[in-house]
Amino acid sequence: MASSDADHAVWLRGIEKRFPGVIACAGAELRVRPGTIHALLGENGAGKTTMVNVLAGVYRPDGGEVWVNGQRRFFQSPADAIAAGVGMVYQEFRLVPTLTVAENIVLGSAPRLLRSAEIEERVAELSAAYGMAADPTRPVWQLSMGERQRVEILKALWRNASVLVMDEPTAVLTPGEAAELGAALRAMADDGRSVIYISHKLDQVVAFCDEATVLRQGKTVATVDDLQDVDLTELAELMVGSSEGGYVDRPPDLEAGPEVLSLQGVSALNDRGLPALVDINMTVHSHEIVGIVGVSGNGQKELAEVINGLRRPTQGRVTVKQQDVTDASPGDRYRLGLAYVPEDRLGVGLAPKMSVVDNSIVRSYRLQRRGLMLVMAKCVKFCQGLVERFGVRTGRLNDPIAGLSGGNLQRLLLGRELAEQPAVLVAAQPTRGLDVQGVAAIQSHLVDQRSEGVGVLLISEDLDELLALSDRLLVMYEGRVVSELAPDVTPRSVIGEAMAGQVRA
């Protein structure tokens, strides 16, 4: 075994890493040959990100060995890992928005004195060499997500990284950008560099990568030397273990009821003041789930915010139960019957440092009052009701809610929003990052609400989820609804084309 050490660009051996209350890695193993693109697969929470953070010097492992290019390494900081040739592109980009492209690329390896023109010229040469266009003089906050990712890769190349780690690189890209990324990564591998590619999008993994390692619950459960020989479903099963997916059965057909939510000619700007929504028209009826499909960043976030009164539309009307709520506050909309499960569940949906009880009553505190005072016993009882009804696993109800796991946070949040029998539910990425059980629980609640007459607007990046649950699909591209499709009869290729803005007439 020792003889093969030098053959590996990366060898992470028996990595263990614990966080308070969580074992992220329990003896996981990863070997990457030079000049290959290596997929690191696994469900959320399988330990993929922890593994690469150990490789990048961000985390120090509690056990195990790190070998890079045939040498054992003891990284004390990201600087050590960079010096050893490890370049990391994080899921949340590590870029300084106010600095220029060139400044971001040279940060950490700049000459003592900065001569902007000279640095910009060298950055331009580098980006040309790898076919990744990026204007070195522009500040990063003006760039699209795809461009920002190119800057991240150029940053690693600038330091001549021999190993490039990409954490979920295509989550923010359009299909076209993803293909470009694949080509750029291949060019790097042909250059003799290694790429570690974290993803759970199996089709892309097979298209881009040479070999794979599958993690589950912090352990390596399989390695694949040649991805071309392997069956996709087999890989999927390895990732999730014995259970079959997390998707509930398609709900029975129901007659749609009266209109409960409508948007008429709604336009809105994003945080940067650029158009995010353009002339959106849509309706949601009682007894139906309307799915919003699209690559993230095409206006989904702004759509949810406009509906819930967190963002002001520049044009158009929003109605709930056929009453105009365009100028109504979020609270008024809630009292009218609009419930909201936001994408950012811990932050927008729930207040991390407040207790489970306090978080559960912030919407319906009016019901727990006597005169001006909240009655604590009522609050606790209300919270216990939610906990039991929605199967939330929690510690003491007076502890901060941040201690709950993702699935339990989401159960409580959904329960709170449904407590006063809303007419409409807007759910943004409700199952993102949850384990299989959590996904199934949330999805079956959505289906139950539909049966009870709630109109659900489901915004999700998970196409399988949308196909399984939705009565109608609306495809968003660059702030517009570009087509409406029936989930059960539309081929995936057509949906994919619509997501990429290629709508067939």
Place this chain on the structure above:
Amino acid sequence: MSEDALIGLFVATVQFGTLVFLAALGELIAERSGVLNLGVEGMMAMGAVSGFMVGLETGSPWAAFFAAAAVGALVGGFHALVSVVLGADQVVSGLALTIGGLGLAAYVGRNVVGERPETLFTDLGIAGLADIPWIGEIFFDQPPVVYLAVLLGLAVWFVLARTRLGLALRAAGESAPTTDTAGHSVMALRSGAVMVGGAFAGAAGSFLSLYMAPGWVEGTVAGRGWIAVALVIFGAWRPGRLALGALLFGFTLALQPRLQSFDIELLGVQLNSISPALLGILPFVLTVVVLVIISWRYRHRPSPAPAALGLPYRREER
């Protein structure tokens, strides 16, 4: 109003401007690295008293000036330890520094109240230029600290804009994880910035006790540290605008004690009828106005305030 009184007003404007500029420049360095230090007032008091005592002892204003800077750096180091290394709340630690610094300065200096050192900073008549009417007296016959402050301002601008250190420092103030993963030590950058900032505040304090109001009494800093904190915002975290703001704030500080003697009418208002106390709040009013303008002008792009200002950073937190 006499010509001399008017020249005196502008001479004092430059000196008050220098005072708040030096302290604000230090605060700017700390804030650009991501650390808010509300302890400027306390650091200035410690600089004022320690500089004054060293001046008494050695008779050398320069020795006193640098001793005050060293004490300021030390006090700043305390803020760095508490808020950067140990990750405590920067606002609380900074306020503690102001309250504690003022108290400690009063204690340390209790036996030198009313004394007067033999040598102070003297005005530096720059040959040829100092004789120009008006301009010469206002700009070219000032104590050396004024010119040093100008040089320091240029140096800070250069380091921030044109060096690797400055790039790293600005990055630390915008996004600590980015800076960390790029391979710079956020802790070292921020601690260093806070200590250098403390040195500037301490030095500014000694300029007060060794030149502007020679001597030591409790309360000699009189809120100028807070004006420096406001000036950083007024200057939109940029050294150049900071200098302009310093002259403006310096003017209001210089005008305050003189206002009563100005028997002139401006825009139908008798100047000596305006309360000096009202003038004292002018820097803060202007700062609030600038804050509002900034938040309006930058509504569609990143604000000039360092994005990570006030946020402690620990690497393995998730």
